[in-house]
Amino acid sequence: MPAIDTTALTKEYGDLTAVDGLDLTVREGEVFGFLGPNGAGKSTTINMLLDFTRPTAGSATVLGYDAQAEADRISPRIGIIPEGFDIYPRLDGRRHVEFAVETKDADDDPDDVLDRVGLEPAARDRAAGEYSTGMRQRLAMGMALVGDPDLLIMDEPSSGLDPHGIRELQDLVRAEAERGTTVFFSSHILEHVEAVCDRVGVLNDGELVAVDTIDGLRESIGGESTVGLALAGPAEELAPVAKSIDGVTDVAASGRTLECTIVDPAAKATVVTELVDAGATIRDVRIRDVSLESLFASLTGDADAADANAAPESDASPPTAGSEVAE
Numbered sequence: 001m002p003a004i005d006t007t008a009l010t011k012e013y014g015d016l017t018a019v020d021g022l023d024l025t026v027r028e029g030e031v032f033g034f035l036g037p038n039g040a041g042k043s044t045t046i047n048m049l050l051d052f053t054r055p056t057a058g059s060a061t062v063l064g065y066d067a068q069a070e071a072d073r074i075s076p077r078i079g080i081i082p083e084g085f086d087i088y089p090r091l092d093g094r095r096h097v098e099f100a101v102e103t104k105d106a107d108d109d110p111d112d113v114l115d116r117v118g119l120e121p122a123a124r125d126r127a128a129g130e131y132s133t134g135m136r137q138r139l140a141m142g143m144a145l146v147g148d149p150d151l152l153i154m155d156e157p158s159s160g161l162d163p164h165g166i167r168e169l170q171d172l173v174r175a176e177a178e179r180g181t182t183v184f185f186s187s188h189i190l191e192h193v194e195a196v197c198d199r200v201g202v203l204n205d206g207e208l209v210a211v212d213t214i215d216g217l218r219e220s221i222g223g224e225s226t227v228g229l230a231l232a233g234p235a236e237e238l239a240p241v242a243k244s245i246d247g248v249t250d251v252a253a254s255g256r257t258l259e260c261t262i263v264d265p266a267a268k269a270t271v272v273t274e275l276v277d278a279g280a281t282i283r284d285v286r287i288r289d290v291s292l293e294s295l296f297a298s299l300t301g302d303a304d305a306a307d308a309n310a311a312p313e314s315d316a317s318p319p320t321a322g323s324e325v326a327e
């Protein structure tokens with residue numbers, strides 16, 4: 001049974017389609033990253049899963065129950081960290097957890113919960129307003145874990161955290177995943193979910209544009225590199241040589257520059273050696289690999305970020321005959 005399963009789930013606000021025919025399956029026990037830029041529809045989707053918002057069309061199940069008709073069966077079995085979660089500054093940490101225990105009608109011992117998320121005993125009786133961001137994060141996680149949920153839904157939990165806080169959050173998520181909890185983790189930053197997610201779904205303008213493992217995403221861009229060669233003579237006459245190489249998908253010649261698009265990493269070195277064998281004098285080699293962040297940016301139409309996040313160009317070794325290209 002999937003932890004979350006949506007079928008053509010749609011939410012319209014007047015003329016705006018916030019979520020557009022979403023078909024999404026989150027498997028039991030996985031950590032699923034729900035990615036998309038601000039305004040993509042992540043919170044609206046989560047709100048429909050939690051029955052805070054009603055869909056315009058389509059349906060969703062959470063832990064096998066209909067998200068609308070059986071919401072009361074779902075809520076005791078899930079933990080939520082809502083977007084923009086904040087603490088009550090005057091209440092101490094333990095009281096926060098007691099409050100969650102009462103609200104959920106659970107019977108957890110607050111200290112056990114706070115042990116589980118690593119909030120040190122000395123801090124538990126202090127006003128949460130004095131907590132560091134990392135401690136607030138642990139407290140939020142502790143409150144969400146009351147009742148030992150099967151599914152944890154986190155809406156942009158990494159917003160506003162510094163790199164240390166993000167690492168702490170990732171450790172908490174990993175620890176929960178190891179206990180078998182399914183985690184649904186939304187973020188607009190791929191890097192924040194990359195280290196912990198088994199799979200990611202990328203949402204853009206309300207539509208799911210990719211669902212894959214991180215490795216799968218990497219594979220899909222794995223060989224997508226450009227090798228730019230500065231030649232001593234005209235590039236045009238050497239273009240057919242480059243085009244004939246396995247793994248080279250496109251070649252553009254301009255003046256003394258040859259740009260080769262390559263899908264097989266091994267072809268980067270072959271391009272150099274074959275061109276040298278064909279009599280070329282290569283003055284410079286530049287390799288540009290596509291980064292995972294830039295793939296994410298291109299999926300979500302953020303061209304500026306795609307450029308900014310592309311892996312830096314690397315200069316290869318000096319162009320001597322038969323030289324190997326360093327990546």
Ligand SMILES: Nc1ncnc2c1ncn2[C@@H]1O[C@H](COP(=O)(O)OP(=O)(O)OP(=O)(O)O)[C@@H](O)[C@H]1O
Binds near residue numbers: 017039043083188
């Ligand atoms: N109650 C509402 N009334 C009208 N439009 C809404 C409402 N809630 C959300 N929207 C719109 O729906 C779209 C999706 O918003 P949503 O908050 O789901 O995106 P998001 O991916 O969670 O982004 P963010 O991270 O910024 O919250 C946006 O264009 C937003 O302005």
